[in-house]
Amino acid sequence: MSIDTAELGKATTLEAVGTTQNMKGEKMLDKMSARCVALNVASGDKKYIDGACVLADSDGDKIFSTFDTRDLDKAQPKMDCGTHIITGGTGKYKGITGSEPFACIAMPALAGSGDYFAMDIPHNTSWEIK
Numbered sequence: 001m002s003i004d005t006a007e008l009g010k011a012t013t014l015e016a017v018g019t020t021q022n023m024k025g026e027k028m029l030d031k032m033s034a035r036c037v038a039l040n041v042a043s044g045d046k047k048y049i050d051g052a053c054v055l056a057d058s059d060g061d062k063i064f065s066t067f068d069t070r071d072l073d074k075a076q077p078k079m080d081c082g083t084h085i086i087t088g089g090t091g092k093y094k095g096i097t098g099s100e101p102f103a104c105i106a107m108p109a110l111a112g113s114g115d116y117f118a119m120d121i122p123h124n125t126s127w128e129i130k
Contacts, residue, residue: 009043016119020055029125032057038067053084061091065100073101079124080104086127098127 002012015037022030038051048069055063069082079101086098100123107118 009041009046011042012040014038014040014049014051023122028127029055029063032063036067049082059091061089061093063089063093063096067100067102073099076101076124078103079122081121084123086125089129093129095130096127097130098125100125 002010004010015035017036018034020029020032020034022028032055034053034055036051036053038049040049041047050066050068052064052066055065063086065084065086067082067084071083071085073079073083081102081104084100084102086096086100088094089096102121102123105120105122107120110116110118
């Protein structure tokens with residue numbers, strides 16, 4: 001779904017699905033399914049993507065986060081695409097909070113028709129469960 005007013009601006013809804021991988025080899029946040037929905041806005045000098053994601057593990061426990069591509073962690077310049085804010089979870093993740101600055105690395109174009117694309121999105125995650 002989108003709103004497109006030519007040179008005035010455009011807003012497009014996005015959906016992404018994938019899996020997580022803990023690059024440290026730890027179990028936390030590893031091999032979870034991920035689904036994100038977002039709004040991509042471009043109007044004049046404003047260009048941003050805001051959204052939310054849910055991660056689910058093999059037990060069905062979930063972690064929810066929001067993200068904003070305008071929220072950059074200046075202390076982590078390589079994480080230059082935005083920050084997820086972990087707002088809560090279910091089951092073993094109940095009470096989880098945290099932040100996840102992330103990068104967006106373009107991958108080769110996908111075959112076939114449509115405007116599909118792929119990205120590698122590494123995160124530096126800090127979290128706690130209270």
